Amino acid sequence: MESDLEKYSHKRYNILTGEWVLVSPHRAKRPWQGKEETIVEKEKIIHDSNCYLCAGNTRINGEKNPDYKDVFVFTNDFGALQSSTPKKLISKGLLKAELEQGICKVICFSPDHSKTLANMEIEEIVRVIRLWQEEFVNLSKKKGINYIQIFENKGEVMGCSNSHPHGQIWGQATIPNEVVKKNREQFKYFKENNRILLVNYLNQELKENKRILYENQSFVLLVPFWAVWPFETMIIPKKHQSTIADLTNLEQTDFAEVLLKITKGYDKLFQCSFPYSSGIHQAPISADTNEYWQWHMSFYPPLLRSASIKKFMVGYEMFGMPQRDITAEEAFERLKNVLY
Numbered sequence: 001m002e003s004d005l006e007k008y009s010h011k012r013y014n015i016l017t018g019e020w021v022l023v024s025p026h027r028a029k030r031p032w033q034g035k036e037e038t039i040v041e042k043e044k045i046i047h048d049s050n051c052y053l054c055a056g057n058t059r060i061n062g063e064k065n066p067d068y069k070d071v072f073v074f075t076n077d078f079g080a081l082q083s084s085t086p087k088k089l090i091s092k093g094l095l096k097a098e099l100e101q102g103i104c105k106v107i108c109f110s111p112d113h114s115k116t117l118a119n120m121e122i123e124e125i126v127r128v129i130r131l132w133q134e135e136f137v138n139l140s141k142k143k144g145i146n147y148i149q150i151f152e153n154k155g156e157v158m159g160c161s162n163s164h165p166h167g168q169i170w171g172q173a174t175i176p177n178e179v180v181k182k183n184r185e186q187f188k189y190f191k192e193n194n195r196i197l198l199v200n201y202l203n204q205e206l207k208e209n210k211r212i213l214y215e216n217q218s219f220v221l222l223v224p225f226w227a228v229w230p231f232e233t234m235i236i237p238k239k240h241q242s243t244i245a246d247l248t249n250l251e252q253t254d255f256a257e258v259l260l261k262i263t264k265g266y267d268k269l270f271q272c273s274f275p276y277s278s279g280i281h282q283a284p285i286s287a288d289t290n291e292y293w294q295w296h297m298s299f300y301p302p303l304l305r306s307a308s309i310k311k312f313m314v315g316y317e318m319f320g321m322p323q324r325d326i327t328a329e330e331a332f333e334r335l336k337n338v339l340y
Contacts, residue, residue, distance in 0.1 A: 014226035017181040022323040044114035053164035055111040072108040079104030102172035109165040118263035125256035139171035146286035147175045155275025190292030198294035218254035223332040228322040235297040242283040242290040268338040272307035
């Protein structure tokens, strides 16, 4: 199996979405004459007087940030979702729309403008995780909130509009597309096998030990077999948990350790502040039962060959299916070399 996957074009099945990714390992050898991103290393400053996320600064809406010392959360001044939106379905023939309610929040990871998760202390990251948990629990109690998405966009190439270390939490009325797929596949597997899909997958990965980057008492960091992005990774809890609300104090620390491990490793891979989008997928709030869900966190980094060469999802990826040139196993080897 391994030999064939290294030599020939093939498709890999994503058990969480029910979709395929095309892998073309021979294409990694092709010469690159495409676009290269301009890498600009900005001066590292602890406090930026022009940053609307820094402590004590005034935001666009006129509100002043407190002089926060660790983590800070506020409702996004330009949120993509609004809690005041009325419930309404609009339909005319084949044209259908539905007004969507929600709440968007911003979480500042640190008052230090120069930091990222990769150069924070474990104790600082634990405070971020605890705030994720707190916000998740609070949002889940609000009427009309049926799903909560925690995510971070890091780097200008990922569309991040502010370099201050921060992420976002969106709570919304309906379940978004990617989560609908994962909800369907995990429920289907549980119904047919009476087992947790990601728990079984993790057990197989641990047994084969071909894509495991790191593990501690509570978590495993791996390159998923079906990875789409060149250096995509996933964090999975060893214990069955539907949401991050279930994390104990020990698990918070172990989670922080894994987050620090992968973000530091990314920065070493191409000797740059490595861009990515990361997100936590967990059970919908509205589910009658979520026992079939295993929460997990994914990192989708766009860099392909160097700090200046990015993977673009265009052409065949837009009209056909996702496609990658380096195999998950090759990405694993390169990441493992910088993690240890």
